Amino acid sequence: MLVNFFFELRRSGVPATVTEFLTLLEALRERVAWASAQEFYYLARLCLVKDERHFDRFDRVFAETFEGAEKLFEQLAAQIPAEWLRALGERTLSEEEKRKIEALGGWEKLLETLRERLREQKERHQGGNKWIGTGGTSPFGANGFNPEGIRIGQQGSRNRRAVKVWDQREYRNFDDSVELGTRNMKMALRKLRKFAREGAPDLLDLDGTIDATARNAGLLDLKLVAERRNAVKVLLFLDVGGSMDDHVRICDELFSAARSEFKHLVHFYFHNFLYENVWQDNRLRSAAMTPTTQVLRTYTNDYRVIFVGDATMSPYEIVQPGGSVDHWNKEAGAVWMQRLCARFPRFVWLNPEPVDRWEYTSSVRIIRELIGERMFPVTLAGLDSAISELRRPLTRAAPVSVGATYPPAGEPPEAPRF
Amino acid sequence: MNARFTGTDSYIATEDLMMAVNAAITLARPLLIKGEPGTGKTQLAQEIAGSLGCPLYEWHIKSTSKAQQGLYEYDAVSRLRDSQLGDARVHDIRNYILKGRLWEAFESEVRPVLLIDEIDKADIEFPNDLLRELDRMEFYVYETRELIKARHRPIILITSNNEKELPDAFLRRCFFHYIRFPDAATMRSIVDVHFPGLKKELLSEALTVFFEVRDTPGLKKKPSTSELLDWIKLLLAEDIDPAVLRGADAKKTIPILHGALLKNEQDVHLFEQLVFLNRRSR
Numbered sequence: 001m002l003v004n005f006f007f008e009l010r011r012s013g014v015p016a017t018v019t020e021f022l023t024l025l026e027a028l029r030e031r032v033a034w035a036s037a038q039e040f041y042y043l044a045r046l047c048l049v050k051d052e053r054h055f056d057r058f059d060r061v062f063a064e065t066f067e068g069a070e071k072l073f074e075q076l077a078a079q080i081p082a083e084w085l086r087a088l089g090e091r092t093l094s095e096e097e098k099r100k101i102e103a104l105g106g107w108e109k110l111l112e113t114l115r116e117r118l119r120e121q122k123e124r125h126q127g128g129n130k131w132i133g134t135g136g137t138s139p140f141g142a143n144g145f146n147p148e149g150i151r152i153g154q155q156g157s158r159n160r161r162a163v164k165v166w167d168q169r170e171y172r173n174f175d176d177s178v179e180l181g182t183r184n185m186k187m188a189l190r191k192l193r194k195f196a197r198e199g200a201p202d203l204l205d206l207d208g209t210i211d212a213t214a215r216n217a218g219l220l221d222l223k224l225v226a227e228r229r230n231a232v233k234v235l236l237f238l239d240v241g242g243s244m245d246d247h248v249r250i251c252d253e254l255f256s257a258a259r260s261e262f263k264h265l266v267h268f269y270f271h272n273f274l275y276e277n278v279w280q281d282n283r284l285r286s287a288a289m290t291p292t293t294q295v296l297r298t299y300t301n302d303y304r305v306i307f308v309g310d311a312t313m314s315p316y317e318i319v320q321p322g323g324s325v326d327h328w329n330k331e332a333g334a335v336w337m338q339r340l341c342a343r344f345p346r347f348v349w350l351n352p353e354p355v356d357r358w359e360y361t362s363s364v365r366i367i368r369e370l371i372g373e374r375m376f377p378v379t380l381a382g383l384d385s386a387i388s389e390l391r392r393p394l395t396r397a398a399p400v401s402v403g404a405t406y407p408p409a410g411e412p413p414e415a416p417r418f
Numbered sequence: 419m420n421a422r423f424t425g426t427d428s429y430i431a432t433e434d435l436m437m438a439v440n441a442a443i444t445l446a447r448p449l450l451i452k453g454e455p456g457t458g459k460t461q462l463a464q465e466i467a468g469s470l471g472c473p474l475y476e477w478h479i480k481s482t483s484k485a486q487q488g489l490y491e492y493d494a495v496s497r498l499r500d501s502q503l504g505d506a507r508v509h510d511i512r513n514y515i516l517k518g519r520l521w522e523a524f525e526s527e528v529r530p531v532l533l534i535d536e537i538d539k540a541d542i543e544f545p546n547d548l549l550r551e552l553d554r555m556e557f558y559v560y561e562t563r564e565l566i567k568a569r570h571r572p573i574i575l576i577t578s579n580n581e582k583e584l585p586d587a588f589l590r591r592c593f594f595h596y597i598r599f600p601d602a603a604t605m606r607s608i609v610d611v612h613f614p615g616l617k618k619e620l621l622s623e624a625l626t627v628f629f630e631v632r633d634t635p636g637l638k639k640k641p642s643t644s645e646l647l648d649w650i651k652l653l654l655a656e657d658i659d660p661a662v663l664r665g666a667d668a669k670k671t672i673p674i675l676h677g678a679l680l681k682n683e684q685d686v687h688l689f690e691q692l693v694f695l696n697r698r699s700r
Binding site: 015017019020023026027030032033038039042043045046047049050051052055202204219220222227256259260288 | 433434437438440441444445447450452482495498499502542582583586589590592593594595596635
């Protein structure tokens with residue numbers, strides 16, 4: 001029983017190890033918890049979970065293993081009221097997708113059927129691990145192959161064909177706890193370090209001491225200097241949601257590596273492209289927006305800026321006012337991008353899409369024109385070249401060469417200019 | 419080994435926290451405590467030591483702390499200086515070995531409590547450097563070639579504010595407990611313990627206002643338990659009438675003496691904005 005529980009935990013992504021499992025058994029033998037489900041729950045959590053971010057997953061597995069799945073299912077039904085689904089769908093679906101839904105009998109109908117199905121379904125669908133059911137071909141459920149499906153609770157888009165995910169994952173904050181594989185990234189980022197002596201003098205300055213002692217006729221005269229610290233400052237802009245779902249893992253790793261590597265690291269999120277607002281916490285996205293102008297004012301130009309995004313979108317989202325998918329933007333994204341680049345002369349764009357796909361996406365081409373060939377892939381080699389770009393000293397004769405102003409001269413006058 | 423920790427007169431421990439402490443005592447593993455600032459992480463060690471009657475050794479970590487400092491330090495500079503002045507002490511290297519907190523705890527006659535406070539402040543390699551010491555409770559002093567072993571495995575409490583990720587190898591050796599922010603009922607008993615004579619209405623009004631302030635979205639620094647206690651102390655000192663607090667619905671006015679609850683000007687500003695919006699929408 002417990003072995004199953006252990007493997008179920010690992011499968012659901014709680015990184016418990018054998019040692020920790022043995023500790024739990026040892027604690028049980030010592031009767032730390034005895035004959036109480038509540039105590040056993042506390043003890044198991046204490047031994048197996050080492051990060052509060054995993055508590056939720058642990059709770060879910062615990063409930064499933066020890067109480068059966070019925071409760072979980074009720075919880076789900078309560079969790080997705082139809083109003084909310086509709087609102088979310090209208091906000092995040094593109095026009096094209098909406099037309100596709102129309103073709104299938106309309107969003108309303110799809111939802112109506114889903115609601116019915118939710119009511120009818122009394123027990124968990126076989127072959128899955130959670131939610132409505134998985135691995136099937138019904139339009140409802142996860143990991144399935146019905147192109148018109150509504151996806152519920154799948155970890156990532158599998159066929160990129162389902163209508164929309166309303167998983168929490170879509171806009172969740174990047175998990176910076178990914179440790180596996182970040183070592184290499186840390187090593188790459190480490191090259192960006194720039195040391196400066198800061199803080200209290202508490203290191204022995206050997207050369208200074210020898211010099212001063214010699215001058216002092218051999219009587220010891222200690223000289224101290226401050227420790228060298230990493231003084232580099234980094235602003236990180238991360239694209240979330242939509243087409244970035246494919247790259248969540250690599251962005252997690254990058255974020256995690258950067259966070260432990262730099263002391264002055266500030267991160268912001270954006271969706272698809274940069275406009276007048278960015279935000280720092282995805283859960284508070286609508287409540288706590290930071291105006292981009294504030295970012296421009298707050299941070300000095302010795303901050304290095306790293307944009308992370310797949311740069312895959314409709315070209316209108318970059319060059320047209322009002323082109324944003326989520327809101328009406330008065331000024332085109334390109335204008336905001338140029339402002340940022342002018343303010344922070346040392347910047348790079350990291351693109352998790354493989355390089356060979358870049359030339360087939362027109363938005364990638366536009367952005368590369370806009371920022372002047374400073375887009376790099378998220379591979380170790382790409383990171384290396386990005387870092388050496390960021391390390392370039394600020395001594396260029398031309399104040400800022402940010403590539404071509406978009407659009408080039410000769411375009412119609414209503415196009416945005418900067 | 420049968421001492422059990424059940425909270426004290428001045429410290430309210432939830433059931434899961436008691437379980438965590440008792441498991442750490444029984445199995446003699448370090449207990450890693452995380453939680454919002456001000457939820458009583460550091461105080462826990464003092465309370466455990468107090469209630470079990472053990473000596474407490476506190477090791478406060480700073481960003482410059484090295485793991486070696488907890489074991490011992492060899493003061494080569496003093497020795498060099500002494501040798502120049504012809505001091506006789508210089509012939510015995512033992513005179514220049516300064517014991518760290520861990521060594522002191524290992525030497526304790528009875529089982530001690532060792533608090534390693536805010537381990538996340540230190541360098542990223544710090545926890546890794548302590549793996550063997552925490553596992554086997556022993557270390558080697560190279561200068562004098564002796565092996566220092568703990569007489570009694572200390573009860574080790576480690577606190578972290580989550581500023582850095584701790585390495586997996588380190589986490590595997592610890593029990594982990596996250597002190598959740600207390601719910602209203604627990605909060606009431608905590609306040610009760612600290613201010614036994616508090617008038618009932620004042621307490622419930624104060625708690626309502628407090629939780630409303632905490633629920634405001636977008637606050638940079640949410641007020642914590644210790645801030646609530648400070649605030650109540652102020653309210654008592656000023657002898658505020660509960661009715662004033664009741665009128666001070668957090669949605670419409672800024673709570674009085676808010677300086678104890680809101681600790682930066684952006685938050686106060688945000689609050690004023692929300693209050694303004696609420697008034698207008700009335």
